[in-house]
Amino acid sequence: MIFRQFNFDGCLSYVAACSNELAGIIIDPSHETEPYFRFVKEEKLKILYVVDTHTHVDHISLAPELADVLGAKTVMYKNTPIQRKIGEDIKDLFGIEKIIAENAAKRVDILINEGDELKTGGLVFRAVSTPGHTRDSMCLISHDRIFTGDTLLIGQCGRTDLPGGSSKHMHNSLFGKLMSLSNDLIVYPAHDYQGNINSSLGYEKIHNVCLNTKRTVEEFDKFLLNLFPPLDAGNCNAG
Numbered sequence: 429m430i431f432r433q434f435n436f437d438g439c440l441s442y443v444a445a446c447s448n449e450l451a452g453i454i455i456d457p458s459h460e461t462e463p464y465f466r467f468v469k470e471e472k473l474k475i476l477y478v479v480d481t482h483t484h485v486d487h488i489s490l491a492p493e494l495a496d497v498l499g500a501k502t503v504m505y506k507n508t509p510i511q512r513k514i515g516e517d518i519k520d521l522f523g524i525e526k527i528i529a530e531n532a533a534k535r536v537d538i539l540i541n542e543g544d545e546l547k548t549g550g551l552v553f554r555a556v557s558t559p560g561h562t563r564d565s566m567c568l569i570s571h572d573r574i575f576t577g578d579t580l581l582i583g584q585c586g587r588t589d590l591p592g593g594s595s596k597h598m599h600n601s602l603f604g605k606l607m608s609l610s611n612d613l614i615v616y617p618a619h620d621y622q623g624n625i626n627s628s629l630g631y632e633k634i635h636n637v638c639l640n641t642k643r644t645v646e647e648f649d650k651f652l653l654n655l656f657p658p659l660d661a662g663n664c665n666a667g
């Protein structure tokens with residue numbers, strides 16, 4: 429696999445492509461288009477899909493801008509229209525209402541379902557619906573790795589108190605879906621502010637404060653309330 433992680437102020441995004449057919453995917457692009465174009469050109473890649481793992485509230489997606497130039501399709505999970513509807517009612521939330529509105533106007537060519545696969549040459553990316561951070565949150569599993577968006581971060585989970593968030597949904601996504609996946613999967617999240625590059629699911633099951641203790645939904649809800657600082661203009665990011 430041809431693979432590159434991009435880190436813009438803690439916003440993580442990825443380019444992954446088949447080493448044989450040079451067909452690839454871009455996941456959660458943000459901030460600047462040039463670094464992606466440069467890498468794609470250097471590696472002579474043919475990008476087929478530009479995916480957002482969810483409707484972001486901390487940055488503007490660059491998916492359509494990249495897709496237009498690269499001749500790719502933009503992809504999100506089928507719940508995105510629901511998430512965008514929820515976002516329409518957000519009028520004043522520390523400025524993220526502007527980001528929500530701008531991202532809601534972004535073109536989505538393909539809405540995928542649970543279990544759908546995006547194929548790029550010999551690579552397959554399988555969608556797993558993991559609501560909790562937003563209604564349209566999903567993870568993508570590809571061979572030895574999982575792109576967890578803002579569902580599972582390194583050391584914790586994404587915050588659940590943003591529009592479309594739900595600690596009940598997050599509890600089910602973590603314990604009902606991710607916990608049963610292989611420990612060997614390499615975890616690539618959409619945000620990290622500690623300089624981490626990746627982790628493993630096995631490591632997170634032991635060390636991640638949101639995963640390493642079995643809690644009821646009610647206990648988990650209380651735990652998250654104490655884990656995340658109250659929302660304010662300075663911390664509308666993932667975790």
Ligand SMILES: [Fe+2]
Binds near residue numbers: 482484586
């Ligand atoms: Fe997010």
